[in-house]
Amino acid sequence: MSDRxxxxxxxxxxxxxxxxPLETLQASIAHYLARPPVPVPGTPTPLAATTLASPHFRPYTYQKLSALSVAFRHAVHLRLAVHKEEAEKHPGGLLARGVDVAGRTAKWLGAVLEGFRGSVAVVRxxxxxxxxxGLEDWEAELGLxxxxxxxxxxxxxxxxxxxAEVVDGYTGVGSGWEKDFKRTLEAGDEAEDTLLIAVLLASQCAPLIDPQRLQALPLPAIVDVLTTAIDRAFHGGVFLxxxxxxxSVDAEGKLSVHAGSTFAQTIQTIxxxxxxxxxxxxxxxxxxxxxxxxxxxxxxGWEAIGRTLDRLQSLTDIVExxxxxxxxxxxxxxxxxxDEGSRGIATATWSILKTLLFTTxxxxxxxxxxxxxxxSPNGDGAYTSPSGVPSPHSAALGVxxxxxxxxxxxxxxxxxxxxSEGGLPELKRAFYMALDVLSASESEAKRFVEELCQNGGVTGKGKGVDILPRNVLNAKTAxxxxxxxxxxxxxxEGTIQSRVYPLCLPHLWDPSHRETYESAHSVMLAIFASHARRNDTEKAREPATAGSTFAEKIVPMYAQCLIENSSDGRLSTLQLCMAYAALVRSASSFGYADSVPDDVRDAGPAQADAMAWFCIEVLLDAIRHVGAAPVKATLPYSTAPKAEASSSVFAASESTQxxxxxxxxxxxxxxxxVPSxxxxxxxRLLTEVKATILSVPLSSNEREVDRxxxxxxxxxxxxxxxAISQDIGDTEKDYAIQWWYKNLDALRRAGTPPRHPVFDGGEATASSVGSPAELSRL
Incomplete structure (x- = not known):
């Protein structure tokens, strides 16, 4: 007799x-699918067929069908537990075979699938x-x-x-599925669309399916449905x-979001x-x-890429x-x-925005x-083909x-x-990959950078754009x-001079927004490095022409800029060292600049070294005068407050330190x-370095200042x-090693064992480098 x-x-x-209740039905279905009564029915097929044909789950909603999906998932768990229990009771031996868990599970799955015949596609x-x-949950243990x-x-x-059956029901000839789908989406949650429910359910297990089988699906239509679902999830971008x-804003400038307002309800709904x-x-x-x-x-596929990028750009443009x-x-x-309520709405808003970024x-x-x-099917590299297929460059631009x-x-x-370790690797991967693809087209790269520079706060005449909030403007600029x-x-060079440089200039002295500040300095160094590479290439092909380039003309300005940004709270020690070394290294490949004084120009041993030594002279001048008059950022873009005089002894001591x-x-x-x-x-440089090191006093006193x-x-x-053991070039290394041994006694402290730049260089670590956490883009 069957179970009551x-x-x-x-x-x-x-x-x-x-x-x-639905939860009780869910548990009962899972239990009796895994343990059908014996002898009648003895198989899960009748229950599976009855469940799939049940009117209880109509009208179809995601909540009901999701509960049904969970019931079948739990049934797999319960059935495998039965087979494992049998395997433990009958382990088998030399004369008897053990329980074949995988084989019995496959037989049970076949019986369950028999009950799927003739049922509605979305329920199946x-x-x-x-x-x-359910099978994937046990894969690691059983290897099914x-x-x-x-x-x-x-x-x-x-x-x-x-x-495929669900999608075909909407994409049939003359069905007008897209209009019906959009109309259903606009109607709200009262009438859930079967197609949308289907893609929600399929998305949970699609990565587990063999890609060869996925090719049988009407993928163009599925991609369009999925992007529509994503667009709907964010209300088409208009939720802000x-x-x-x-x-509202109170007298103290604090914000309050009304709990019953449209905005609060929209955010909570999403x-x-x-x-x-x-x-x-x-x-x-x-x-x-x-x-x-x-x-x-x-x-x-390429057509679907174009449509997807258009939808994403439209969505994110509205949000921005x-x-x-x-x-x-x-x-x-x-x-x-x-209040806390307003803070909670703001937190939920940021969570939605982050979800949009992750999805993108x-x-x-x-x-x-x-x-x-x-x-690309285009083949000719055109920006867009008549058929609407994007080129690689346009796809990268879209991203x-x-x-x-x-x-x-x-x-x-x-x-x-x-x-930093707290960054988002996926963001960097997508960002740099898109730039790599775009860099293959100079014209598209130029147009893209010009658009960014204009939207990031600089017009064609270098005027600032003040219509954006400061946080947004800083982020776009960075x-x-x-x-x-x-x-x-x-x-x-024209784009660099008219677009990139004016965008950098206001941020070179402004560390209030750290990312923009460091990015501006990185761009300046990239300008010099790029010009140095081009200069080396041109010199290899033909003699250098007369006249100064834009990069050469701004070397004196940037050398002074680095000096003014060497104080506390601006560039770190590591950033300053790396930036100045990079500047000198790039300047070594330049010719004469019109802004270099004549006496400095004549002092250089060669045209390629004149600019490099000018940068070093700027640094030496700063070293000579910093004790008497500390260098400050005095250019108009500086935001540093002016120093106030103090007569207290403590203030004087702190200033000295x-x-x-x-x-x-x-x-x-x-x-x-030195290596640059x-x-x-x-x-000449090593002589200056030796004099600088010897100028730092050594004392046997126990005072903290002396230590x-x-x-x-x-x-x-x-x-x-x-620098001598690891960083200097092969051409200069012989001389540098000889100089090191010649001046070692004067440089090292008494009692410090001598070190060999070649044999001990691999173990040398400069104390000035600091911890890895201090590393930045510079």
């Missing part, structure tokens, strides 16, 4: 309504997806992909066939529009929606569909435009809100991988424009150029500078330039040893 609970379950499933999809996820490959393949095929009328909670699966399924489509049907007008854009921390990055990586590894729209979110993760730095080798630390940073910068000069300048002086001298000697 089983009979009651069948009765409830065959009714249109049931007194049992939900149940098959549950079976697929190999042992039960045939049974797993049947489940994968059922998922693919069911999804009501913020202007829903936020944050709690099924689509946002499933966004990772949706984005992963979209990326997988794009990759599979491009690899299997190249033309359709609304954010620039949103009062939340000007809030720096939690103290800017009146996942799709961008898939698109860029296809662009790099799958040739970069989309990321630019979301640049105000990137500082939450350190920005695109961050080298993004533009990072792009310009990477594309510098393919930019013309600060000046000493500042002088030490300049000393280290001078030592760092030619053999002709090296003797710090000794530490400074040791750091200088260690830095010089590292």
């Amino acid at each position: 609970g089983y009979i009651n379950l069948i009765r409830h499933l065959t009714r249109a309504t049931s007194t049992l 999809l939900a149940c098959a997806a549950g079976l697929m996820l 992909k190999k042992k039960g490959a045939r049974a797993r393949a049947k489940v994968e095929e059922e998922v693919v066939i069911a999804l 529009a009501p913020a202007l009328s829903s936020v 944050a709690s929606s099924t689509y946002i909670s499933s966004m990772a699966s949706l984005a992963r399924f979209t990326a997988l569909s794009l990759t599979t489509l491009v690899e299997s049907r190249r033309v359709h 435009n609304d954010w620039t007008r949103c009062p939340l854009a000007g809030v720096k921390d939690d103290a800017g809100f009146v 990055l996942m799709l961008s990586q898939s698109i860029l991988s296809a662009v790099v590894f799958v040739p 970069l424009h989309t990321l630019s729209h979301l640049s105000f979110v990137m500082p939450q993760f350190g920005g695109v150029a961050s080298t 993004f533009a500078l990072a792009c310009a730095e990477q594309l510098m080798p393919v930019l013309s 600060t000046s000493s630390e500042h002088l030490h940073r300049l000393h280290l910068a001078l030592v760092a330039t 000069v030619s053999l002709k300048l090296l003797p 710090r002086s000794e530490e400074m001298r040791e750091e200088l000697v260690e830095a010089l040893f590292k």
Whole structure:
């Protein structure tokens, strides 16, 4: 006689309504699928067929079908537990075979799938997806992909066939599925669309399916449905529009978001929606569909890439435009809100924006991988073909424009150029890959940088753009500078002079926004490095022509800029050393500049060394005068407050100590330039370095100031040893080693054993380098 609970379950499933809650039905279905009563029915097929045909799950909603999917997933777990229990009771031996867990599971799966026949496609999809996820849960322990490959393949095929049937029902000729789909989306959550439910369910198990089977799907239509679902999840990007009328500011400048306002309700609706909670699966399924489509049907794949990028750009453009007008854009921390409710709405808003960024990055990586590894159908490299197929350059531009729209979110993760461990690797991977693809086209790279520079705060005449909130403007500027730095080798001198340089200049003396500040200095060094490479290439082809380039003309300005940024709170010691060494190294390949004084020009041993020695002279002058009059940022872009005189002894002592630390940073910068000069300048520079090191006093007193002086001298000697042993070029190394031994007794402290620049150089570490956490882009 059959189990009474089983009979009651069948009765409830065959009714249109049931007194049992959904959770109870879910648990009962899982239990009796895994343990069907014996002898009747003895197989899970009847229950599976009854469940899939049950009117209880109509009208179809994601909540009901998701619960059904979970029931089948749990059934796999329970059935495998039964087989494992049997295997433990009957382990087998020499004369008896043990229980074949994989074989019995495959037989059970076949019986369950028999009950799928004739049922509605979306219900089959939900149940098959549950079976697929249940098998994957046990894969690591049982290895069912190999042992039960045939049974797993049947489940994968059922998922693919069911999804294809759902999509075909909307994409039939003359069905007008897209209009109906959009109309359903606009109607709200009361009428859930079957197609959208299907892609939500399929997205959970799609990465587990063999890509060869996914190729049988109508992937172009699926990609369009998925991008529509993503667009709907973020309300088409307009979720920030009501913020202007829903936020008020009190007398203290703090923001308050009205709890019952349209903006607060919209944010709460999005944050709690099924689509946002499933966004990772949706984005992963979209990326997988794009990759599979491009690899299997190249033309359709590239067309889908173009449509996807257009949707992403439109979505992120709307979000950016609304954010620039949103009062939340000007809030720096939690103290800017009146109450916890307003703070909670702001936190939820940022969570939605971060989700949008993650989704964009996942799709961008898939698109860029296809662009790099799958040739474009265009073949001729045109910007866009008549058929609408994008070129690799236009695809990279689409990704970069989309990321630019979301640049105000990137500082939450350190920005695109961050080298800290807290950065976002996926962001950097997509950003630099897109720039690599774009750099193959000089014209497109130039146009892109010009657009970024204009939107990032500089017009054609170098005037600032003040219509954006400061946080947004800083983020866009940092993004533009990072792009310009990477594309510098393919930019013309005219673009650098008229666009990039005016964008950098205001930020070279402003460390208030660290990322923009460091990016501006990195771009300046990239300008010099790019010009040096071009100069070397041109010299190899033809003699140097008369006249100075723009990069040569701004060397004196930037040398003085680095000196003014050497004080505390600006460039770190490591950044200053690396930046000045890079400047001298680049200047060594320049010719004469018109702005170099005649006496300095005549003092150079050769034309290529004149500019390099000028930079060193600027540093030496700063070292000579910093004790008497510390260098300050005096240019108009400086934001440093003016020093106030103090008559207290403590203030004077503190000022002396600060000046000493500042002088030490300049000393280290001078030592760092040793590997950057030619053999002709090296003797002269080493003489200056020796005099600088010997100027630091050594004392046997126990005063803290004297001990710090000794530490400074040791750091200088260690830095010089590292420069000679590890960093200096082969041409200059022989002379440098001879000089080291000749001056070793004067440089080292008494009792310090001598060190060999070749045999001990691998173990040398300069104390001035500091911890890895101090490393930055410079």
